[in-house]
Amino acid sequence: MNILTVFKKMAKKLIVYMLKIILKCRRIVDKIQDVILGGAAYNHILKILENRPLDINLEVTNSCPQKCCFCCNKKIKRKGEIMKMDLFRKICDDYYMMGGGGLALSSMQSDMFTDPYLIERLEYLKLKKDKFFLYTTNPMIGINKYDDEKLKLILETFNYISVSVLGLNKQDFLDMSGIDGFNLFYDNMIRIKNMINEHNIKIKIALNFRTYDKNQLVNDKIYKELLEYFNLEGIFDSYFSWTGTINQKDLPTGAKLITKNNLNETENCAASMSTLSITPAGKVIGCGCIDWNNRHIVGDLNNNTICEIWNSDNYKRFRNSFIQKNIPHICKECALYANIKNAYSRKALVNYKVTDGIYWTIG
Numbered sequence: 001m002n003i004l005t006v007f008k009k010m011a012k013k014l015i016v017y018m019l020k021i022i023l024k025c026r027r028i029v030d031k032i033q034d035v036i037l038g039g040a041a042y043n044h045i046l047k048i049l050e051n052r053p054l055d056i057n058l059e060v061t062n063s064c065p066q067k068c069c070f071c072c073n074k075k076i077k078r079k080g081e082i083m084k085m086d087l088f089r090k091i092c093d094d095y096y097m098m099g100g101g102g103l104a105l106s107s108m109q110s111d112m113f114t115d116p117y118l119i120e121r122l123e124y125l126k127l128k129k130d131k132f133f134l135y136t137t138n139p140m141i142g143i144n145k146y147d148d149e150k151l152k153l154i155l156e157t158f159n160y161i162s163v164s165v166l167g168l169n170k171q172d173f174l175d176m177s178g179i180d181g182f183n184l185f186y187d188n189m190i191r192i193k194n195m196i197n198e199h200n201i202k203i204k205i206a207l208n209f210r211t212y213d214k215n216q217l218v219n220d221k222i223y224k225e226l227l228e229y230f231n232l233e234g235i236f237d238s239y240f241s242w243t244g245t246i247n248q249k250d251l252p253t254g255a256k257l258i259t260k261n262n263l264n265e266t267e268n269c270a271a272s273m274s275t276l277s278i279t280p281a282g283k284v285i286g287c288g289c290i291d292w293n294n295r296h297i298v299g300d301l302n303n304n305t306i307c308e309i310w311n312s313d314n315y316k317r318f319r320n321s322f323i324q325k326n327i328p329h330i331c332k333e334c335a336l337y338a339n340i341k342n343a344y345s346r347k348a349l350v351n352y353k354v355t356d357g358i359y360w361t362i363g
């Protein structure tokens, strides 16, 4: 081997070595940046929360035609309620005046397509789109009752729809949702895709798959087809008990029941800290995720403004229940508990404005 070849080999090794060091330094710098910006984002979000929620959820109806095996709707009968239009306008006007932000329609425990005033509500919300980011979760079974013009209005008014996908064939759909709705769901999704493409509609549709077998799901040709048209938000094969309401025997074989113990958590939960949840009757509940039977009412929007209720002692007590070590029964085993430090300490939130969208969809 002549000296030139030896030199070339050494130079090559040195370059590779230097590149590795640069890469390592880069990763360390990124990590430091994440910690610094994450801390700044956390403080920034807490500052916003001193005066207002990050977003609101309006349950404009409390009914849902499905009976998902993992959902309280299957077991608990609630008296049907629809939010009156006057109250809806009052809340929307109030929210708009305080700066707007994320506004979800029936994103928790109901299906907005059962709301007889949905189109009227969307026409009203469309006028306020400059300050509202509209969001919902929905199984997309109910859209076939709307003609193309109305479906276009729905898709143009919402910024983000998270679609619960309850099965990719007739039997799985029936097992998960309790209804024989797969063909309807599939046709609806293709119709939505075609409408978005035809009119170049700027909406984000993300799919949340609920299954008992993740492996079977990701190899399904319809799974792959749907992801050509829409975004993936998540795949779930574990479900929680809704404080003991759902049991393992309610779930199909393969699906898991999550049990959790939050009694040692010392940070508040991001769900109640971020979102002000409103029932169809205008009551504000401490947590819209889980409080199915409205046990923790902290205010009434028929009588007060959003800001008044947000800053009331009653509501503050609920939001701070973890740090005050007075954890409500519904929170003790709740699998939706999200530590605010983890939820808010993300660098993507460092310049977050409430009108940017629902905070967890950012970044």
Ligand code: SF4
Pocket (backbone or CB within 6 Å): 064, 065, 066, 067, 068, 071, 072, 073, 074, 108, 109, 110, 111, 139, 164
């Ligand atoms: S679609 Fe949603 S609200 Fe309706 S039963 Fe299923 S999980 Fe419950």
Ligand code: SF4
Pocket (backbone or CB within 6 Å): 269, 270, 271, 272, 286, 287, 288, 289, 290, 291, 330, 331, 332, 334, 335, 336, 337, 338
């Ligand atoms: S722990 Fe569960 S019930 Fe309690 S605030 Fe969080 S999400 Fe709601």
